[in-house]
Amino acid sequence: MTRTLVLGVVLAAFSALNLAAFVTYGYLGSFEVLFSTLPGALVTVDVVISVTLILLWMWNDARERGLPFWPYAIIALLLGSVGTLSYLIHRELRARAPRHATA
Numbered sequence: 418m419t420r421t422l423v424l425g426v427v428l429a430a431f432s433a434l435n436l437a438a439f440v441t442y443g444y445l446g447s448f449e450v451l452f453s454t455l456p457g458a459l460v461t462v463d464v465v466i467s468v469t470l471i472l473l474w475m476w477n478d479a480r481e482r483g484l485p486f487w488p489y490a491i492i493a494l495l496l497g498s499v500g501t502l503s504y505l506i507h508r509e510l511r512a513r514a515p516r517h518a519t520a
Contacts, residue, residue, distance in 0.1 A: 421509045428502040435496055468493055471501050484508060 438447050451457040472490055479486035484507060493500025 418513075421506060421513075424502055424506050424509065428499065428506065431498055431502065435499060464497065468497060468501075475501065475504055478508070479504070482508065482511065484511060 451461045489504035
């Protein structure tokens with residue numbers, strides 16, 4: 418329960434930060450600002466590498482657990498950690514859900 422709550426708080430805070438950036442700079446404008454400096458480009462490329470590795474893990478994890486992958490992958494590709502955090506919350510809630518016995 419605590420893990421899900423922490424993930425939810427981080428998701429809400431990061432979503433608010435995303436919204437503020439997009440309202441201020443626009444979606445594509447955010448990338449223009451990032452690529453306007455070498456350190457910004459470095460951070461962007463690092464995030465792309467990290468998101469790719471996380472998506473590979475998430476794909477395998479989703480298959481093992483019978484969870485949907487593509488909705489979260491698309492969100493992660495568009496909004497980064499918002500997709501990953503949403504997947505982790507779904508994963509936590511699914512793990513806590515009671516299992517129904519089949520007869």
